[in-house]
Amino acid sequence: MLRVGLTGGIGAGKSAVARLLAGHGAVVIDADQLAREVVAPGTPGLRAVVEQFGSHLLGADGALDRAALGAVVFADPDARRRLEAITHPLVGAQAAERMAQAPADAVVVYDVPLLVEAGLADRYDVVVVVEAPLEVRLARLAGRGLPPEQAQARIANQADDAARRAVADILVDNGGSLEDLRARVDEVWARLLAAHQPG
Template identity: 60%
Template sequence: MLRIGLTGGIGSGKSTVSALLAARGAVIVDSDRIAREVVAPGSPGLAQVVEAFGEGVLAPDGSLDRAALAAVVFSDPEARRRLDGIVHPLVRARATELAAAAPPDAVVVHDVPLLVETGQASSYDLVLVVEADAATRVSRLVQRGLTAEDARARIAAQASDEERRAVADVVLDNSGPPEQLAEQVDRFWTERVAPVAG
């Protein structure tokens, strides 16, 4: 089993790279998806979040009100650390279960937005970082519905490009057109994955 850690800042294009790798046959373990799963209605994770932050983070239907929680944690580093302390261990445990269920010869890609921030780089055989310039990332996030100010705040709250590059085995540049990114993923698979996984 080849374990690849895939990371990059918000708006950099991790999901696109993830989809390109999945098309090559990789098993994707998506930390964002798992993070939603571990705080689903009725879950122990959601109960812990409500205990830590109060009923105000719940939507009327009893699900997590992500916008209300974001308003609390993005402006308060201590609150964010408290949330991370609840969610990250649950996400890691579930990611480990999913990876263990993959076939022994699988290429397992762990899509982990906060790989650098949570110190997980050494857990993988290869670390793949996706980058895009800040203006491109802000533009993509605004297209998703964030304000430019919120987009810049979220980018600033994450590790810098330099910090990600410091742990990267391979860096993909996603500032250009989609076909350029696809070519880089093809090259990565041919040069770094196939010789080991083949």
Template identity: 55%
Template sequence: MLRVGLTGGIGSGKSTVSARLREHGAVVIDYDVLAREAVEVGSPALARIRERFGDDVIADDGSLDRPALGALVFSDDAARRDLEAITHPAIRDLARAREEQAIGADVVLHDHPLLVEMGMAQGCDVVVVVDVPPEVQVERLVRDRGMSEDEARARLAAQADRDDRRAAADVVLDNSGSVADLESAVDRLWSDLLARVHA
């Protein structure tokens, strides 16, 4: 089994790469999904979040009010670190369980926006970074996700530095071109990954 870490800044096109690799046959462990599972109603992590951040981050149905929590942590580094200390271990445990279930898979893809920040790149056989210039990220977040320019820049500032991500990469996929260009690059990447599996 080849453990592949996939990461990229918000708005980089990482989801497009992940979907294409899934089509080719990779077993995808989606950390955005795990992050939601880790804080489901009744989870220990959600109880700790409520204890640390108060009832204002809990919705009427008892679930996590993500926008309210996001507003707190994206403008306060200490608050973000406190949140990460709660959620990251729970996410790691879920990921480990998912990987154990992927018996017989050639490629297990850890689709993880915080692969570098959480120190998980070292545990992967191959690290793939989807890369675009920051100005392109901001433009896409404003256009596609309805963020203000300030919100978009705050999100970028909360993630790993572009140079840090690139330094951790074995493969850098440039996504400053078209979707078709990116998909062609992913197809070539898949061939390379399979070659490693069967070497």
């Protein structure tokens, strides 16, 4: 199994790279998806979040209001640390379980936004970092409906490009078109296969 850590700043296009790698046959594990699953209604994770931050963060359906929670934790570093102390171990355990279920000869890509911040780089055989210029990232986030000040705050809360480059084995520039990205990911896949020793 080849373990690949895939990361990049918000708006860089990491998820697009993950989808393209999945199209090549990679087993993709999405940390954001796991983060949603571990705080789904009825889970110990959701109970712990409510105990820590209050039941006002629950919607009428009993699900976590992620936007309301995001507004709290992105404005308060201490609150963010308290949330991460709850969710990161749960997400890590789920990711390890999914990885263990992958075929022995698989290229497993763990799509994880906070790889650098959480000090996870050394857990992977290859680290792939996706980059895009700041103005491109801000435009993408605006297109998703994130106000500029919130987008800037989220970018400021993440590792900077230099810190991500420092752990990168492969750097993917995603400042251009989807066709450009597709060509770059084809090259990345070829490099991953070359690095892969089945078993």
